[in-house]
Amino acid sequence: MYTIYHDFTINVSKETIFEAISTPEGLNNWWTLRCSGAPALNEKYNLYFAEEYNWFAVISKFVANEAIEFKMTHAMAEWMPTSFGFKLEELKPNQTYVQFYHENWNEVSQEFRIASYCWANLLRQMKHYLEDGIITPFEQRN
Structure with missing residues (x-):
C-alpha cells in the first residue's frame, strides 16, 4: 500500500485548523x-x-483539536479503500505543524499522482484561507 504525505506549518492555532478540517x-x-x-x-x-x-x-479517528481521519466509503474506484487525515501539533501560540496523509492506495497510479498534486494545491489554499482569510472559489480549486 502507498501513502501521500504533506507536512507544513500554518500560523494559526490548532483549534482553528481543526475546525477547518473537521466541520x-x-x-x-x-x-x-x-x-x-x-x-x-x-x-x-x-x-x-x-x-x-x-x-x-x-x-x-477523532481526537478533538489534534487528529482526524476520514475513511472513504463511496468514491471513485482508486480512492477505495483509502483514508486521509491530519495530525496537528502546536509549536507555539498561533503556529501549528500539520501532518497530512492519504493512505492505503493500491498502487502509485496516475490517480495517485494527480491526488498528491491536488492535495498539495488544496492544502496551500487551506493555509491561505486560515492565515489570510482568502477563500478560493470552488471552480478555481484543483
Missing part, C-alpha cells in the same frame, strides 16, 4: 463544494464536488 463549513471553504456531517468518531460525511463526485466517508 462541513470549514471543509467547504477550501475543499468541498458542499459537505455534511458532524465532527465525531464514526460519523458519516457526504463530500460533494459534483454529481459524478458525490462521495462519502466515515470519521475513523
